[in-house]
Amino acid sequence: MIWGLGLYLLTNEAFWGVVAIRFNVREGKRLFSIVGAGDIPAKILSYFSASILVLEVGTINLLWVSIIFFMGVYLLLRSRRHQAVEATDDMMSGSAASSHAAPVHTHPVKKVIGHYFHNSLIFSIALWFLISYCVMLIIDYTFLAEIKVFEASRRQLASFIALFFGFGRILAVLFELLFSSRLVARLGLTNALLIPPVLLFLLNIYVLTSGEAFLKYLYVFGGMVLVAEALRYTLQEPVVLVLFQPLDPHARLRGHAIAKGYTLPVALFLVGLFLEIYLRLQGELFVDTASWLILVLMVAWAGSVFLIRKVYHTTLVSVLQKGFFTGTRLFLQNPAVNEMLVEKAGSSKPQEVIHSLNLLERSGYNDIYRLLLKNLKCPRPEVKEYVLTRIIENNMVGALPLVKEQLENLTEPTLKPLLIKTQYFLEKNNGGIKDLQHLEPEYRKEAMIGLMLHKEQVEPWVIQELTRMAQGDTSEKLIALNIIAELGDKAYEHLVAALLQDTQPKIYSRAIEVAGRSKYFSLFKQVTEVAEKTGAYRSLHRTMLFYGDPIYKEEYIMKGDLPEPLVNLLCKTAGMAKGLNSTLFLESALKRYPAKTQQIVEALWEKKAIISIGSKDILNTWVNRKLDQSELKMEYYLNLAQDGAAILLQEALYSEIHQDIQTILKALALYYDQPRIERVIELYKQGYKYKLSNAVEMLELLIPDKHFKDLDKLIEFTQDVKHKQLSRGPSEDISESEIVKDILQRNNAGCSAWTKAVACYLIPRLQDIDFPLEVLRETDGKEDHLFSETKNYVLSMLS
């Protein structure tokens, strides 16, 4: 009898241990109930056949069947020592490196949980198992006590037990077929765990509220045993085991051992002790006492489900979290730290020197000037460059002799412009224009910048010289623009405005960039006009990055329909700008330019925008449409899968679906839990199967069911394609010609220009199967260049 319990526990634990480390959480959801379902026909066959066999061979000889089957499964596993072993060992060795160290807990309760249960999820599931086992044992005992009353012989008793449990398994099969996976899908993992306590609670309430009768008790408790048995194998154990899957394989195995292995003995001990004491005092266990006890346990059982739900959510979040390096806090006022930094300032590593000098300056170190000047003699050009920038920034006039000395004994020619700029800055040049004339253009520019860095104290002749240069030849104009760009002074806006009108591309392109760099907002209208007229969109893109968020204010952005390249650019750069104006612009663009939604979503996501309810509604509709389109692309892919020659189109469609998933996730991140969905996107991009399964599991908790189901289907699809596991056929048959026609004409799937071009490229091959060529002639005028080229090529081939 005891060994019977031991066999049940050990075989079960060992089997699920193997299963658990072989599958991740998503696979577990799909496959655990199938793998576990092997137990149901086994039990049906055994219990029914045993009820007949026992009458023929006797109870003891039934053990031979057990021996034969144990040997059978042993030989099966020896002969099929294939993927299960390899994958298991791989996963274990891989996880050893990646598994997280046990968390350090400071709270006393958490400390105990951490020590004995490794983490809170294992603890909560172990608690759930403990209560579940206690309930089962009490129900089993009450039922066995009832049937023992009317047993006759040993063979009849064996036959009755076998038949009874046989019916239990039929009930389990029915439940498995009719409800199990649907219920789990509908209620979610953790909520599904409430079904057994609720059902047993109702049956128990019936016992407590109806009158006394022996047969009624026998049947109701029999019913409870059957329900409990059926639910245990089809629902409880697979679901609970799936809940462990987000943990790393080592923690999973530990969870299994604790939750199933350790809780059963504890439950046996608690129930055994209670019954032993109770029976000694009362003589027998009364049904109403058992019912009340079960009722209390049911409430606790249901309560433990809520605990699991909470902890499961937290666990998912934590396994998906990035590790953040917090670093060491540096106490800059600490003399010991300063001393260390001064020492580091003399290091041979330039980065170390620069970092130390920077920290010392920020800490207000008294002797920083001396230390900076000392480092100007340092042989490393990076250090010299840093020191020169600090000399200018701090207006260290005393450094002039040393700067001149450096110029005279120049060892690093690349430093000459900066040295000249510093020298002129410190001297404030009183020698006038003559001093500049002997300099080469590159150095003259640096000298001018050095002179003009004093802003309000700039000599009039310097401004005159700049104005002259802005009206000079091409190279002088460019130098003037570069000087203005570096100074960023409002005073020179008129010069840039004039240079915007220049006819030379070099000049107006540079002027466009300088306008943004110097933040000449009033010139923006002129800048866009020039860019639009000349097609200098690359310069416009750069200048908009310099302008940043303020340029998206209503006063600068033109009303009415903007040209498409400008809209593209505005959307793209708005994503990189930080601030409310660009967000408001993007939100208004959602309404004004629905065709640009994908681009706008990318931009909003890029800048981690918080959007209004109106925008959420628009995005929600867009997400629904995008999901439908992606599903259609998936259908196309599956239909094309039957034809190897269409592989190029398949690849294009796959790539689009892959992209669509990311864009949809980005859109969802804008109105659900942004940081967590961002993590999902990151893991999706990485494509690491184990973590991705956890990420998708997390996603299920973050977004509504309607979105999740479709998205899950797409993610599964991409994973299947990636791992060459695609086994699904199309839900409807569409011919290759129809697909090409759909893509080129209606484009209901919203395919990109590239995919359209690839579809077009397939046409010559489809001529044999009667492809209507007019499709190509019917396309509208707004064609992408790439598609247009492909179309012309195909038409020329066919004619």
Add this chain to the structure above:
Amino acid sequence: MVRKIADLLHVKYGEVQLVSTLFLTQFLMGTAVAYFTIASLTLFLYAYGVNNLPLIYLLGAVFLTFFNLAFVRLEARIGSYRLLQVILLVSAVSVLICWVFLKFFEFKLFSVF
């Protein structure tokens, strides 16, 4: 046919062999455990009656704790797949020993264990 069943059950192509092995393992193991449970429960209830069941629970608690400790140590040492094989072999041998004792030595106390 296999492909269609696999599709119906949402089992992917690459998983079919593994899932079928695991399903078969669970089936055979379930049958073996079920026969042993029927025999042991019947023998115990017939010999001692239901009132002694709590004592079995208490004894079971002690034994299972030891079994479990041994299980965890062995799993760490030899891995879960090999452990499953060892447990199956030990189970078959132990049931055979049970049969020998029950068949040839009318020893009533043996049904407890």
